[in-house]
Amino acid sequence: MLVILFDGRPKETKEELYDRDEELNQLRSTVSEPIVLLTGIRRIGKTSILKAFLNDTSLPHALVDARIPLSSYRAIYTMFSEVLSQLNKRLPIKSVLQHFRGISIFGVNVSLSWDPRERVLLTQVLDRINDEGKVIIAFDEAQNLRGKLGHEMLSILAHCYDYCKNVTFILTGSEIGLLYDFLKVEDPSSPLYGRHLEEVRVNRFDSFRSIDFLERGFEQAGMTPTKDVLEHAVEELDGVVGWLTEFGLRCLRAKEVKKSFVDDVLELAMRTTVEELSHFSREYVTIVEAIAKGHGRWSEIKRYFEDKRRRTIYDAELGRYLNNLEGRGYVVKSGRGNYQLADPVIGRAFNFLRR
Structure with a gap:
């Protein structure tokens, strides 16, 4: 059984890529x-x-x-x-x-x-x-x-x-x-x-291409998932091909397609992000968590941080953390001054697993 689309390693040829x-x-x-x-x-x-x-x-x-x-x-x-x-x-x-x-x-x-x-x-x-x-x-x-x-x-x-x-x-x-x-x-x-x-x-897949990607990957494996499971996976994993591939791989290993594997991928997404950010300090994790929970304005992030960490954070310190997160591609700043997570899957992971 050769399943090219759900191979977790980087693709090598244009024939192995999906719609790029x-x-x-x-x-x-x-x-x-x-x-x-x-x-x-x-x-x-x-x-x-x-x-x-x-x-x-x-x-x-x-x-x-x-x-x-x-x-x-x-x-x-x-x-x-x-x-x-x-x-x-x-x-x-x-x-x-x-x-x-x-x-x-x-x-x-x-x-x-x-x-x-x-x-x-x-x-x-x-x-x-x-x-x-x-x-x-x-x-x-x-x-x-x-x-x-x-x-x-x-x-x-x-x-x-x-x-x-x-x-x-x-x-x-x-x-x-x-x-x-x-x-x-x-x-x-x-x-x-x-x-x-x-x-x-390189942008995320839209919902149509995400579903088509999953359908083709499962077809290569000889599996026929139900539409509702695919739609749930696409809604939660938001067109990020790495997370869609991880979902497909987990289904292949278990030889069945279940919604619970989407939750497993969300857990992996959060665990990976926390591990990456923890190389710097726990403060970064707290700020990402604040933004994931919808606290995107400067004052909201500051309030969430101080409530969570039980200490004062000065504007210069918060600005340094946000600039570093933006520079490292975790956070983007909208035209209205709100901060958002660059990868929405990370936000869903924090909300799902830390509620």
Whole structure:
């Protein structure tokens, strides 16, 4: 039994994706741009779309998981060693690289020395790659590139923006605010100041597509769920493909489709969010809980926080928490000044499990 849609791992090909032609076409239309941002909330399918796009293109490309912060030159040179190794599989760049000091080549694998006495300038390497033709370099969860050497990375991006017309960078980000904070296109001190960045936004499925996604996934598994169960799942999981997939997976494992599995997914959503936020402090969990319960105005959040935590919170502290939550993609601010959760499933999870 091959169930592609309910496979919890990122998809690899466009045939495995469900109804993401619009996003794929947008990416195809932007490959002539220097920098493209692929953005969307967590578990919306950005990595799947990116992988499917790259595997469908004939252009040489590299995809690197950027979740390891750039805290040292060793980290940044190791990351670009991986980039060059992947490009070397698809583009004959050995002859280009072997003349550089500090670069070792073993078959298709490329190793860059980070020793300050011999490390090569990465911009010089990318200049030579640019001379060989069009390439795509993608960094998944690129907001993590903002570490200690984030400015070094910005300088590389800015150099390629200006001088390497054959190099396109695709940067994905769930923490959209942090991604823009890293790029600093509105900061005069940033190497990327004033540069135009293309953005492809990955949105949730509407209710029709959500039901169709579930129906097709269950059809692949030879299962026929009732309409009311599907409608309940779609109403609660709100078109977020990661949560819909998790629901489908749980049904497949149990070999039956039940409404109670929706509650299990909601519990997972809340537990995951609490765990993520607890890496910072419990205060973040309290603020998310307040917004989930409909307390979206500043004064309401402040009152809920003080009642819950039994202490005073000053405006500067609350502002810092809200700005961090917004930057990390948990919270969005409406035009009327109200705060909402970026993923409504999280709100339903808090309300369902903490009432």
